[in-house]
Amino acid sequence: MTTSPFPHSDDEMDDVDDRDWLVQRFVDHDLSPQERIDFLKEMDRDPTLRQQVLATEQMLLHSDQLPRMAVPPGFKAEILKQLDPPPANKKWWEPVWTVLFAPRVLQWNPAMAMAATCLLLSMVWLVKEPTIPSGPNVVPSISVMKAGLPEEVEKPVMVRLVMLEPQAQSVSVAGDFNGWQPQETPLERTEDGAWTVTIQVKPGRYHYMFVVDGQEWITDPFAGEYSSDGFGANNAVLDVSHAL
Amino acid sequence: MVETPEHDDESTLIIRCQQQDHEAFGELIDRYAGTMLNVIARMIGNQTDAQDVAQEAFVAAFKAITNFRVDSRFSTWLHRIAVNKAKDYLRSQGRRQEREIFKPKEDDGKDPIMEIADERTPEHGASNKQTAFYLEQAIQKLSPLYREAFVLKHVEGMDYEEMTEILGAGKDVLKMRVYKARIKLSQELDWLKEDV
Numbered sequence: 001m002t003t004s005p006f007p008h009s010d011d012e013m014d015d016v017d018d019r020d021w022l023v024q025r026f027v028d029h030d031l032s033p034q035e036r037i038d039f040l041k042e043m044d045r046d047p048t049l050r051q052q053v054l055a056t057e058q059m060l061l062h063s064d065q066l067p068r069m070a071v072p073p074g075f076k077a078e079i080l081k082q083l084d085p086p087p088a089n090k091k092w093w094e095p096v097w098t099v100l101f102a103p104r105v106l107q108w109n110p111a112m113a114m115a116a117t118c119l120l121l122s123m124v125w126l127v128k129e130p131t132i133p134s135g136p137n138v139v140p141s142i143s144v145m146k147a148g149l150p151e152e153v154e155k156p157v158m159v160r161l162v163m164l165e166p167q168a169q170s171v172s173v174a175g176d177f178n179g180w181q182p183q184e185t186p187l188e189r190t191e192d193g194a195w196t197v198t199i200q201v202k203p204g205r206y207h208y209m210f211v212v213d214g215q216e217w218i219t220d221p222f223a224g225e226y227s228s229d230g231f232g233a234n235n236a237v238l239d240v241s242h243a244l
Numbered sequence: 245m246v247e248t249p250e251h252d253d254e255s256t257l258i259i260r261c262q263q264q265d266h267e268a269f270g271e272l273i274d275r276y277a278g279t280m281l282n283v284i285a286r287m288i289g290n291q292t293d294a295q296d297v298a299q300e301a302f303v304a305a306f307k308a309i310t311n312f313r314v315d316s317r318f319s320t321w322l323h324r325i326a327v328n329k330a331k332d333y334l335r336s337q338g339r340r341q342e343r344e345i346f347k348p349k350e351d352d353g354k355d356p357i358m359e360i361a362d363e364r365t366p367e368h369g370a371s372n373k374q375t376a377f378y379l380e381q382a383i384q385k386l387s388p389l390y391r392e393a394f395v396l397k398h399v400e401g402m403d404y405e406e407m408t409e410i411l412g413a414g415k416d417v418l419k420m421r422v423y424k425a426r427i428k429l430s431q432e433l434d435w436l437k438e439d440v
């Protein structure tokens with residue numbers, strides 16, 4: 001019976017056997033009822049297994065009780081000192097203004113974007129045509145939609161992204177241009193250890209991050225511009241109009 | 245009941261912070277400084293630098309707090325910033341880390357490791373203090389990915405859902421890291437088996 005629910009693909013722990021996995025799944029209450037019964041019977045028969053489980057539980061108990069670092073005096077004051085001074089003499093309308101105009105992070109996907117575009121175009125149509133005229137001058141909605149789109153669609157531009165990460169096994173890029181799906185845009189390794197990809201985007205500004213070995217998100221160190229991601233890290237910014 | 249600022253709930257404090265209220269942010273620091281410091285200290289393996297990194301994380305959080313959505317969990321958001329700052333620190337150090345974390349104080353001139361080792365006797369097995377010391381050492385030997393997963397799960401007591409949001413990895417991936425960390429730690433503390 002294979003007891004590991006995960007691929008043993010990575011690293012330094014090739015010596016982990018199925019019994020180790022079984023112990024870990026037991027400790028995490030991840031065994032099915034039948035697996036649990038079998039495991040308990042086996043533990044009853046095998047004192048070594050019992051010892052291994054108890055030692056693991058004991059180690060976790062100690063982990064839960066490890067000494068905690070105390071907050072040093074002056075810790076908070078030092079932080080507050082580094083903050084920008086609060087605005088003086090607030091006007092009554094400023095909190096309202098803040099609520100209305102504070103930047104927000106909006107999550108979106110292509111379906112939502114298309115729906116929003118249709119809604120916007122419908123509103124444009126309603127403004128332009130507040131009443132449905134009778135007679136031969138009725139304009140079909142499709143032509144209104146066409147009128148709402150630019151006559152000349154901006155031509156896409158090829159952009160080459162480069163990342164120096166010679167130790168990496170894989171590098172991909174996630175950004176506004178691929179819906180933040182790193183698997184969509186893998187980079188290819190060059191002989192000198194750099195990773196590159198050429199993407200096709202329309203002129204505009206795009207935020208992006210590199211993803212190394214499928215798990216480590218890294219800001220492009222050579223980006224011309226950065227923007228906070230709201231979580232303490234920075235996204236790289238690609239300004240295609242400037243890149244041209 | 246008269247409600248004092250001390251009793252403001254977290255959402256109110258956050259809204260006040262979004263209006264640049266430092267006093268409200270001070271209250272949030274009081275609530276989370278301990279956890280933030282301990283998570284960062286164990287991730288980077290250096291108590292002294294952990295203070296600077298934690299302060300940097302709080303300042304970054306205040307600057308970004310207008311982006312925080314009140315329907316999210318503030319502690320998760322804050323921990324994510326802390327973890328990112330700790331990773332930035334590790335990158336900046338080129339993964340060269342000092343292993344000074346949670347060493348017992350050396351104010352009596354005794355070698356702390358020898359002092360702890362002396363406490364272990366055949367009659368009593370390992371003392372709690374000794375086990376904690378060696379466990380800290382073993383945690384620091386874990387690779388950063390296993391260490392952060394283990395610390396959040398078993399030292400800070402988080403569930404996998406919250407860890408997923410903080411570490412940005414899937415639940416199965418995090419479980420695998422926690423499992424492997426536990427196996428590695430059990431191997432490092434193999435002598436615990438003698439005490440059971």
